[in-house]
Amino acid sequence: xxxxxxxxxxxxxxxxxxxxxxxxxxxxxxxxxxxxxxxxxxxxxxxxxxxxxxxxxxxxxxxxxxxxxxxxxxxxxxxxxxxxxxxxxxxxxxxxxxxxxxxxxxxxxxxxxxxxxxxxxxxxxxxxxxxxxxxxxxxxxxxxxxxxxxxxxxxxxxxxxxxxxxxxxxxxxxxxxxxxxxxxxxxxxxxxxxxxxxxxxxxxxxxxxxxxxxxxxxxxxxxxxxxxxxxxxxxxxxxxxxxxxxxxxxxxxxxxxxxxxxxxxxxxxxxxxxxxxxxxxxxxxxxxxxxxxxxxxxxxxxxxxxxxxxxxxxxxxxxxxx
Amino acid sequence: xxxxxxxxxxxxxxxxxxxxxxxxxxxxxxxxxxxxxxxxxxxxxxxxxxxxxxxxxxxxxxxxxxxxxxxxxxxxxxxxxxxxxxxxxxxxxxxxxxxxxxxxxxxxxxxxxxxxxxxxxxxxxxxxxxxxxxxxxxxxxxxxxxxxxxxxxxxxxxxxxxxxxxxxxxxxxxxxxxxxxxxxxxxxxxxxxxxxxxxxxxxxxxxxxxxxxxxxxxxxxxxxxxxxxxxxxxx
Amino acid sequence: xxxxxxxxxxxxxxxxxxxxxxxxxxxxxxxxxxxxxxxxxxxxxxxxxxxxxxxxxxxxxxxxxxxxxxxxxxxxxxxxxxxxxxxxxxxxxxxxxxxxxxxxxxxxxxxxxxxxxxxxxxxxxxxxxxxxxxxxxxxxxxxxxxxxxxxxxxxxxxxxxxxxxxxxxxxxxxxxxxxxxxxxxxxxxxxxxxxxxxxxxxxxxxxxxxxxxxxxxxxxxxxxxxxxxxxxxxxxxxxxxxxxxxxxxxxxxxxxxxxxxxxxxxxxxxxxxxxxxxxxxxxxxxxxxxxxxxxxxxxxxxxxxxxxxxxxxxxxxxxxxxxxxxxxxxxxxxxxxxxxxxxxxxxxxxxxxxxxxxxxxxxxxxxxxxxxxxxxx
Numbered sequence: 001x002x003x004x005x006x007x008x009x010x011x012x013x014x015x016x017x018x019x020x021x022x023x024x025x026x027x028x029x030x031x032x033x034x035x036x037x038x039x040x041x042x043x044x045x046x047x048x049x050x051x052x053x054x055x056x057x058x059x060x061x062x063x064x065x066x067x068x069x070x071x072x073x074x075x076x077x078x079x080x081x082x083x084x085x086x087x088x089x090x091x092x093x094x095x096x097x098x099x100x101x102x103x104x105x106x107x108x109x110x111x112x113x114x115x116x117x118x119x120x121x122x123x124x125x126x127x128x129x130x131x132x133x134x135x136x137x138x139x140x141x142x143x144x145x146x147x148x149x150x151x152x153x154x155x156x157x158x159x160x161x162x163x164x165x166x167x168x169x170x171x172x173x174x175x176x177x178x179x180x181x182x183x184x185x186x187x188x189x190x191x192x193x194x195x196x197x198x199x200x201x202x203x204x205x206x207x208x209x210x211x212x213x214x215x216x217x218x219x220x221x222x223x224x225x226x227x228x229x230x231x232x233x234x235x236x237x238x239x240x241x242x243x244x245x246x247x248x249x250x251x252x253x254x255x256x257x258x259x260x261x262x263x264x265x266x267x268x269x270x271x272x273x274x275x276x277x278x279x280x281x282x283x284x285x286x287x288x289x290x291x292x293x294x295x296x297x298x299x300x301x302x303x304x305x306x307x308x309x310x311x312x313x314x315x316x317x318x319x320x321x322x
Numbered sequence: 323x324x325x326x327x328x329x330x331x332x333x334x335x336x337x338x339x340x341x342x343x344x345x346x347x348x349x350x351x352x353x354x355x356x357x358x359x360x361x362x363x364x365x366x367x368x369x370x371x372x373x374x375x376x377x378x379x380x381x382x383x384x385x386x387x388x389x390x391x392x393x394x395x396x397x398x399x400x401x402x403x404x405x406x407x408x409x410x411x412x413x414x415x416x417x418x419x420x421x422x423x424x425x426x427x428x429x430x431x432x433x434x435x436x437x438x439x440x441x442x443x444x445x446x447x448x449x450x451x452x453x454x455x456x457x458x459x460x461x462x463x464x465x466x467x468x469x470x471x472x473x474x475x476x477x478x479x480x481x482x483x484x485x486x487x488x489x490x491x492x493x494x495x496x497x498x499x500x501x502x503x504x505x506x507x508x509x510x511x512x513x514x515x516x517x518x519x520x521x522x523x524x525x526x527x528x529x530x531x532x533x534x535x536x537x538x539x540x541x542x543x544x545x546x547x548x549x550x551x552x553x554x555x556x557x
Numbered sequence: 558x559x560x561x562x563x564x565x566x567x568x569x570x571x572x573x574x575x576x577x578x579x580x581x582x583x584x585x586x587x588x589x590x591x592x593x594x595x596x597x598x599x600x601x602x603x604x605x606x607x608x609x610x611x612x613x614x615x616x617x618x619x620x621x622x623x624x625x626x627x628x629x630x631x632x633x634x635x636x637x638x639x640x641x642x643x644x645x646x647x648x649x650x651x652x653x654x655x656x657x658x659x660x661x662x663x664x665x666x667x668x669x670x671x672x673x674x675x676x677x678x679x680x681x682x683x684x685x686x687x688x689x690x691x692x693x694x695x696x697x698x699x700x701x702x703x704x705x706x707x708x709x710x711x712x713x714x715x716x717x718x719x720x721x722x723x724x725x726x727x728x729x730x731x732x733x734x735x736x737x738x739x740x741x742x743x744x745x746x747x748x749x750x751x752x753x754x755x756x757x758x759x760x761x762x763x764x765x766x767x768x769x770x771x772x773x774x775x776x777x778x779x780x781x782x783x784x785x786x787x788x789x790x791x792x793x794x795x796x797x798x799x800x801x802x803x804x805x806x807x808x809x810x811x812x813x814x815x816x817x818x819x820x821x822x823x824x825x826x827x828x829x830x831x832x833x834x835x836x837x838x839x840x841x842x843x844x845x846x847x848x849x850x851x852x853x854x855x856x857x858x859x860x861x862x863x864x865x866x867x868x869x870x871x872x873x874x875x876x877x878x879x880x881x882x883x884x885x886x887x888x889x890x891x892x893x894x895x896x897x898x899x900x901x902x903x904x905x906x907x908x909x910x911x912x913x914x915x916x917x918x919x920x921x922x923x924x925x926x927x928x929x930x931x932x933x934x
Contacts, residue, residue, distance in 0.1 A: 140897035218400035260705040
């Protein structure tokens, strides 16, 4: 009963902006908000995965994100310099996107493995040390990023096909937004399936609860944790590439800006809950767009207000346990 | 010596600054159940954990089926056929009973599935709570699950740490039956404070005191040796 | 909210052993401390270069900010990433008031101090209220998000803050840098020197306040909460209230530090007072000095600010030795990289910091000599 009432209240809030916004604009904003939300979810999911499963709050996440963005930028830049990007068809562009995301994901995973092996493994179970050390790692990684790519903003070459849009019920929808939404939903589904249904999910959840039992059953828990960390880092990097395309630009400080969004999402959704991050990301994405249209100056502030309100009602976040 | 299944030779273990095991030497032959007895803090649990590789042995050697294992990682030791049931209802509370069993099947084969059927025959209550989170089971059911988990795989040696701790007498009886049935199939090393249960299940026994082995013999001999019992077990 | 006790035991060293010995008479350590203060006062007369004075002033300001952060991290076990934000609030409140008033007078500085205190106390109360009851990680996330928000606000609210360009302003009254009062010992006594001494005395006063606070009954309760919150609750303390004292006091001191910083530079911009890099610097200073030592903040601040001032030059001149290598030039340019690496290494391998390690060593020796004495008896 209660969950039904909650859902109704949520839907009501979702439709509330219709009082001030005409329906077509509302739908346009909704699509934009959903795609932004899904991009944020990509970043937040990695954070949630690492936090929820391994009990590590990884503040170096922003750096993985920025590295991913720059990797994606590099791949697209190369393709562009060979003249492939400009006139590519939608399907061709999708292929380029897959290559860019794949490269970013691989680099992210690699960085994740290195970070976990060198640093994180020494601080399992100690939150304060984790926070401190990951802040340091983040700082180092952004400096390395500046050494490789320089300190200036760069423009990301975007396939024209992504900027095209189709019209549905009078609403202009850009193709890239659809791609972003689909990718977000896909990642959500894969994560849910992996955690809830597969053996690896069971092992990982068990490992968080009691390393000893998992080890004595015969699993190499260290390797599994490294894999989870790498996966989280890869998601951050993929999110970075997507955001680089979305904004058509990269800069070395971009990680910090989006880390706020990811943190707000994780706090709203409840720490460690993938579903919570998904819902939280949608809330943040939508409210950001609605408010940016109505009261542009309030756009970021409203997310803080939502966070404060949700914390007042549910201190553990929407889907937080305990 | 060579036909023994597990041999500890002068094993020392430090936990932090504490010198817990101070030269434990024991050897265990295949078949039956070997009981580790001793007062609280004598080093029984530490012995099991050192064998399992959870604590590094600071000195001495451990051989399992002829191979040195005291430098191996825990999961490798486990894969060599050693099963471990830690004390205090060691199940995963946030996983369902089903998931607990799936976790324990390192490889899901015909044999393990058959074993699972057999185990559930032995502990019918677990089938009833198949989809329940293990944290919601009663103390006795948790302990049953903790032991049943390990039976699913074909181990050659099981280390079981104080299974009867904190259980109601009737549950202890049930447990005793289960242990009797396992020891026919698999070699068991059992740490047990409940002397009646130990006598019922065990064949031979070691008594540990202050991190050293002070007695080795058949358990029925020990039961007659009243001074020994009083000195080391306080019974 | 409070970190696990095992970890804090490991990382923070209690003030206890030292404070007990200091009570009766002036120890050599006290003489050393007084000597340092006198030296700081003499610096402008001994080294007439602005550069040296600038470094000294910044060391003092950051000693204060770092010590106030240590009150939270080392003594209360709270990791707040918003500490840099309070520093920025102080800096911006003085800058904005002096910039937006046509003819600033001395009382405008007082107004700025009051405003920054009110804002800091209010904000820190809100933060505490929202998140002190939950886990450390949560608090850290919330404060980090808030700090980032403050930075963005500083950049985007251009009508008030001047955006990225920042605000430069002039100080009123005797603090005005163009004021001169004559020369003493070949050194011109001007407004800048007055500000220098204002910084010196404020730092001294507030630092002493922090030390008193940690040794007061409230401070003792805080340390017991840090070490074992459940025990403190069981003893009947309202842990929540004590933690709020600590956060409010620490944040207020940080914002006062921000005021001094702005007055010294007569210029603020979002990157110089709100950026996460400031927070990382403060963290690094605390870690190098040693968490839970307070006096360690002097060591941390001095080390970092001195290297920050001379390391880039040093690297540049080193890089000039091999002018053909592009890689080395770039590596020399990014000196912050070495700070980051140092940071990670300190956290991993040297978590007690300089002073913490010395104290732990000292305490170990006391314990050993006591046990030897006991054996002899």
